[in-house]
Amino acid sequence: MSPYYRPMARTWWLSTRAYSLFMLRDLTCVFIAAYLVFFLLMLRNVAVGREAYEAYLRFLATPGMIAFHVLALAAALFHTITWFNFTPMVMGLRFGEKRVPPRIIVGVTYAAWIAASIAMTVIVLRWWR
Amino acid sequence: MPAPTMTLEIFRYRGDQDPAPSFQTYDVPYRTDWVVLDAINYIKDQIDGTLSYRWSCRMGVCGSCGMMINGIPKLSCATFLRDYYPAPVRVEPLAHFPVERDLVIVLDDFMEKLTSINPWIVREEERPLSEGEYRQSPADLDRYKQFSMCINCMLCYAACPVYGMDNRFLGPAVTALAQRYNLDSRDQGREQRQEVLAGHEGIWECTLVGECTTVCPTHVDPAGAIQQAKVSSALDWFKSVLVPWGKR
Numbered sequence: 001m002s003p004y005y006r007p008m009a010r011t012w013w014l015s016t017r018a019y020s021l022f023m024l025r026d027l028t029c030v031f032i033a034a035y036l037v038f039f040l041l042m043l044r045n046v047a048v049g050r051e052a053y054e055a056y057l058r059f060l061a062t063p064g065m066i067a068f069h070v071l072a073l074a075a076a077l078f079h080t081i082t083w084f085n086f087t088p089m090v091m092g093l094r095f096g097e098k099r100v101p102p103r104i105i106v107g108v109t110y111a112a113w114i115a116a117s118i119a120m121t122v123i124v125l126r127w128w129r
Numbered sequence: 130m131p132a133p134t135m136t137l138e139i140f141r142y143r144g145d146q147d148p149a150p151s152f153q154t155y156d157v158p159y160r161t162d163w164v165v166l167d168a169i170n171y172i173k174d175q176i177d178g179t180l181s182y183r184w185s186c187r188m189g190v191c192g193s194c195g196m197m198i199n200g201i202p203k204l205s206c207a208t209f210l211r212d213y214y215p216a217p218v219r220v221e222p223l224a225h226f227p228v229e230r231d232l233v234i235v236l237d238d239f240m241e242k243l244t245s246i247n248p249w250i251v252r253e254e255e256r257p258l259s260e261g262e263y264r265q266s267p268a269d270l271d272r273y274k275q276f277s278m279c280i281n282c283m284l285c286y287a288a289c290p291v292y293g294m295d296n297r298f299l300g301p302a303v304t305a306l307a308q309r310y311n312l313d314s315r316d317q318g319r320e321q322r323q324e325v326l327a328g329h330e331g332i333w334e335c336t337l338v339g340e341c342t343t344v345c346p347t348h349v350d351p352a353g354a355i356q357q358a359k360v361s362s363a364l365d366w367f368k369s370v371l372v373p374w375g376k377r
Binding site: 003005012099 | 142143144145148150200201224225227228229230235268271272290293294336337338339340342343350352353356357359360
């Protein structure tokens with residue numbers, strides 16, 4: 001009697017909420033990659049010259065591009081938050097003989113994120129005029 | 130008033146009679162203190178003796194009675210009917226494994242993977258008995274204890290889409306057990322396990338879906354074990370690049 005093999009449905013990722021959220025998290029990489037492509041194009045236009053750069057800025061200000069950037073930001077935030085929440089699982093840190101409580105590890109990642117964001121904001125607003 | 134009943138839809142596969150599986154519906158008495166396994170035992174005893182399934186301890190220790198219950202891998206001895214009543218419950222064999230018969234899966238693949246990581250204490254040189262046991266402090270025990278709680282129930286494999294798509298993947302429980310010995314202060318076998326663990330079908334296949342940890346009935350956290358093994362394997366690589374003349 002031969003065993004029966006059950007094929008995995010192509011829609012497996014729709015079968016539970018957890019799988020769908022995982023796929024959503026993996027899908028965020030598409031938006032982040034696309035964002036980086038637009039960012040590289042901007043650098044190229046900066047290298048070409050002032051006119052090219054200003055034309056590119058006008059392109060970025062079109063409604064479609066603004067909508068894309070809002071989506072890309074949402075994707076990046078979703079990815080970041082889900083990964084931060086995984087850090088205690090990945091690190092399993094110890095302090096002496098005791099495990100560092102997961103909440104503290106997650107808290108540190110958020111604190112570092114906020115600090116880095118503030119630092120970037122200050123740099124951009126103060127020195128990059 | 131008639132006594133309340135509950136409906137179970139059970140996956141049937143008897144390859145000697147029919148090459149295709151089907152679902153068979155059974156009505157069982159509904160009791161608030163019954164788990165799904167009680168209902169299946171009732172079917173076996175009172176309704177249909179041909180139903181095949183694995184079970185043993187009835188108390189979440191042996192890891193034999195894992196099944197898909199409404200699509201989620203669970204120990205049928207720890208899943209109460211009352212959490213589903215009055216809706217019917219669909220019972221299937223653990224996902225991603227071949228089905229031997231009805232709810233019985235073929236577990237050879239898991240067994241082979243389990244032995245491939247030498248799940249025992251490996252010593253470079255055994256100490257003679259006269260020198261006594263290998264001592265360990267409570268803190269040493271605490272480092273791996275969580276991973277040692279695995280009961281080999283394979284729910285994590287049924288929850289893992291990576292294993293479902295390519296069953297060459299070493300998978301959650303085996304990695305957790307490899308880590309259980311790697312983190313044991315008495316063990317010296319990490320190097321041996323590393324070949325399988327960090328190999329082509331090992332930890333790097335994991336995309337961190339995280340469902341293995343969610344379904345684990347003994348809170349082993351296999352997803353954590355895999356990610357921690359990734360961290361230590363990456364550190365190995367950095368060490369080998371930075372200090373190429375040193376031992377790994």
